[in-house]
Amino acid sequence: MSLLIKNGRIVTAEQNYVGDIFIEKEKISLIGMSLNMEADSVIDAKGKYVIPGGIDVHTHLDMPFGGTTSADDFLTGTKAAAFGGTTSIIDFAIQAKGTRMRDGLDTWMKKADGKAVIDYGFHMIITDLPEAHLEDMSDMVREGVTSFKLFMAYPNVLMVDDSTIFSALKHTAKTGALVCMHAENGNVIDQIVKQAVADGKTAPIYHALTRPTTAEGEAVNRAIALSELAGVPIYIVHLSCNDALEKIDEARDKGLPAFAETCVQYLFLSLDDMGKPGFEDAKLVFSPPLREKWNQEKLWAGLKKNSLQIVSTDHCPFRFKDQKQLGVESFTKIPNGGPGIENRMQMMFDGGVNEKRISLNRWVEITSTAPAKMFGMYPRKGTIAPGSDADIVIWDPNKEHIISAKTHHMAVDYSMFEGRKVKGNVETVISRGEIVIQNEKFLGKAGRGNFIKRGTFGAAWS
Numbered sequence: 001m002s003l004l005i006k007n008g009r010i011v012t013a014e015q016n017y018v019g020d021i022f023i024e025k026e027k028i029s030l031i032g033m034s035l036n037m038e039a040d041s042v043i044d045a046k047g048k049y050v051i052p053g054g055i056d057v058h059t060h061l062d063m064p065f066g067g068t069t070s071a072d073d074f075l076t077g078t079k080a081a082a083f084g085g086t087t088s089i090i091d092f093a094i095q096a097k098g099t100r101m102r103d104g105l106d107t108w109m110k111k112a113d114g115k116a117v118i119d120y121g122f123h124m125i126i127t128d129l130p131e132a133h134l135e136d137m138s139d140m141v142r143e144g145v146t147s148f149k150l151f152m153a154y155p156n157v158l159m160v161d162d163s164t165i166f167s168a169l170k171h172t173a174k175t176g177a178l179v180c181m182h183a184e185n186g187n188v189i190d191q192i193v194k195q196a197v198a199d200g201k202t203a204p205i206y207h208a209l210t211r212p213t214t215a216e217g218e219a220v221n222r223a224i225a226l227s228e229l230a231g232v233p234i235y236i237v238h239l240s241c242n243d244a245l246e247k248i249d250e251a252r253d254k255g256l257p258a259f260a261e262t263c264v265q266y267l268f269l270s271l272d273d274m275g276k277p278g279f280e281d282a283k284l285v286f287s288p289p290l291r292e293k294w295n296q297e298k299l300w301a302g303l304k305k306n307s308l309q310i311v312s313t314d315h316c317p318f319r320f321k322d323q324k325q326l327g328v329e330s331f332t333k334i335p336n337g338g339p340g341i342e343n344r345m346q347m348m349f350d351g352g353v354n355e356k357r358i359s360l361n362r363w364v365e366i367t368s369t370a371p372a373k374m375f376g377m378y379p380r381k382g383t384i385a386p387g388s389d390a391d392i393v394i395w396d397p398n399k400e401h402i403i404s405a406k407t408h409h410m411a412v413d414y415s416m417f418e419g420r421k422v423k424g425n426v427e428t429v430i431s432r433g434e435i436v437i438q439n440e441k442f443l444g445k446a447g448r449g450n451f452i453k454r455g456t457f458g459a460a461w462s
């Protein structure tokens with residue numbers, strides 16, 4: 001199968017020019033002006049942007065959490081991703097306490113197999129790390145699972161102590177893998193939560209009010225210090241506030257390899273969106289929580305100056321009608337997480353590029369190129385170049401769309417951005433040379449997505 005995309009404005013992290021792209025056997029084989037190759041299909045992309053497919057490096061599909069399982073599996077979640085212009089994800093496999101990482105990886109491989117419609121990789125969540133199992137980390141790297149998530153939050157569930165964190169960090173020095181940190185001080189938050197519950201403060205908004213920004217800032221600072229002691233890089237996930245961002249800035253000013261992502265929800269939603277009557281606020285319960293609105297401009301500034309390198313979603317959807325309801329008596333029982341995999345590219349284009357907060361190139365960089373580089377997929381993914389996978393989105397900058405649970409493809413009964421009008425949306429989505437979305441129709445098939453055996457962080461940035 002070959003495909004010729006003609007006359008589009010090709011936008012990468014560095015470039016912006018009009019040209020044609022010839023695709024053969026899943027790869028980009030030629031880029032030029034007025035290409036006249038014979039192709040099985042031809043798309044005229046005049047007036048459209050032609051960008052590398054989005055890469056969302058933080059998703060939780062089919063994940064058991066908070067007494068239930070996230071609502072999107074690898075079929076519905078990756079389909080929704082494709083509708084939003086994302087052609088690769090990195091999801092999280094979990095090593096359950098007392099088990100081996102390989103068991104976790106096998107379990108998550110089975111979840112994705114036969115279902116994923118776009119390519120996917122895995123980070124491995126480490127929940128314990130006895131000395132005897134340290135080499136599991138090397139096994140994972142050999143399998144292409146080159147990043148590990150550790151939690152400083154969720155005591156008695158996913159949280160690990162500083163000693164475990166330090167062991168994992170030291171091990172990455174041997175392999176070039178990257179530790180991704182959920183940085184919130186779980187023990188302190190636990191005490192604050194217990195006090196709130198004892199005071200009868202059980203409504204959903206208390207989830208946010210019991211997780212102060214200082215608890216995130218402290219944990220980010222500690223994570224950076226531990227990585228400095230181990231002599232390795234660190235990547236902070238879902239950074240939500242200025243207190244945490246300042247710690248990243250301090251570290252980077254010292255020349256330390258400290259990196260961080262923020263998520264769409266922290267850039268567009270705040271505590272001002274909470275305080276709704278009844279149980280409505282449960283829709284916005286995730287960790288870290290929403291912050292005071294002034295933090296948003298700090299995060300945008302952080303993206304602009306590259307203190308923050310990536311925007312992901314932390315897509316972890318739970319239906320309002322029967323899953324979020326688990327916490328109707330107390331916010332402590334609300335499954336933490338929100339849906340966003342489908343809206344990332346639209347929100348970042350409309351709220352970022354159209355609002356002139358970031359350039360077109362930077363939009364591509366933070367949603368595709370930097371994710372590919374950070375997580376060992378570049379230049380196979382994250383760019384438009386001969387030899388790269390033909391993961392391409394044809395983006396109509398003038399197409400208007402109203403985000404709504406009534407029309408979205410995520411298997412969840414609400415949208416965090418319900419009713420928001422965005423300008424700029426997907427026209428065609430190509431995954432490894434195959435058109436998977438066209439004219440708002442899904443043309444791919446379940447199971448066509450491949451596992452991405454990733455390289456290491458070190459190799460990607462060298």
Ligand code: URP
Pocket residue numbers: 060182238285286287288314316336337338
């Ligand atoms: O609330 C969240 N973020 N849920 C997903 C799990 C995590 O911490 O990333």
Ligand code: ZN
Pocket residue numbers: 182237238287
């Ligand atoms: Zn997390």
Ligand code: ZN
Pocket residue numbers: 058060314315316
């Ligand atoms: Zn997450």
